[in-house]
Amino acid sequence: MTDSRPRPPMLTDTHAHVFWDSFEADREAVLERARAAGVERMIVVGTDEQTSRAAFELCQGRADLFPTAGIHPHEAAAADDGMRARVRELCARAECVAVGETGLDYFKEFSPRAAQLDSFAWHAELALELGKPLIVHCRDAHADTLRVLRESGAGRGVMHCYSLGAEELPGYLELGFHISFSGILTYPRTERLKAAARAVPEDRLVVETDCPYLAPQDQRGRRNEPAFVRSVVQELARLRGRGFEDIARSTSRNAAVLFGLPPS
Template structure:
């Protein structure tokens, strides 16, 4: 998650037209994709007015599975409820580092209960954020460690948020050793990616890999082994190039996937299928 859930983002005809290009990218070329958006916030207020249409555009673009991510107790409950209603949506629950100041025993107990609900496949979004520092660092680290312990206890992978905190995140992961996980919205270089792989994590690329000024991320996309990579939107945040300034949504995962396929010199359908298989295996999703 790039920011707080309450942050308003634009909606309207322009957003819908631009989002439809994700579907047109594959429909117009007669290409059938099988994509998995491994990190979305579909239950946020940004999608309250048109979620059914958002999901239809996602399906038209070949996004057949979606993971909606909680960031505190309230949004985790909403994620679980949405996953219960939509057959192609699964949920992850957790307390984001921005909200770690409120991660008391009661909140963490609520997350632990939600983590055992049907269609909850991961613990997250958890981690450290030294960029915004919206919660005290000690509180962030404590919440991170306690949720890593929860994930180990119940046998779930973790979805890790890391912003300007790679050394501390990697140190804690090395100490706590989760069974499996995904480094969400990866923002490091090849050296950091290699350390993530050494810890058993998958690396997830999002819209920023498409940005013209991106330097390290295209190199990561080229370098990373094909069985250790997944894709995400982080919607409603971080839309890919050509859609910046509008609300992101799952249909636009096709744009990011096309760029990653180009960087790797691979055919888009084959890349999409392989990365979806990676995500399904990591998350236990059929």
């Protein structure tokens, strides 16, 4: 008997900023290279009102691209009520697969912490209200990130570009969050992160590029692009003692569940 269940896509880049200027000259070639590398789906993540609109425009009419809308912690201080209302409208659209990215960045701290906390809590409530997953950016802000998520009652989402260790995982896993690994996992001297990558249950694992940033070690110094998500899957497979295909399949399946993607 043949298996009639839909085959999950081969690879899914759950965090790509392919709308940005650095892709202006060769965007179509970048997307083609991704497809050729087996990246069958990409989540195109907005970081403010303007880039969220750009994400929606780029994804329109393309079955393998899925947009999100949100205000990055760097932009939190610039977001007024009007911008929030317009981002909310984008988040509520049927084609929007997640709320964010949002979160806390105490490393760069481009926006004051109070503004970041307020914006993060607003996004978390919105995600809950809309029944959509939350995309969380967390840099040097583990305790506050976990506290806001717990207080909001958020139960679905992803810790994007996870950069903490295995000890910090249980709080996020208990909340029901997925953990997304990026090219950082391929860098030398990332033993804490590698330990985390071994510890995440396989049904909570997803992968991303966060392109154009964070090119994997074998492409380091270059502009990152969705095709390079293969290197992250390769490293995860190596660390977990599994085959590339197994990790590709499970991370794609998890991404489809998390973002409610249609069967491929």
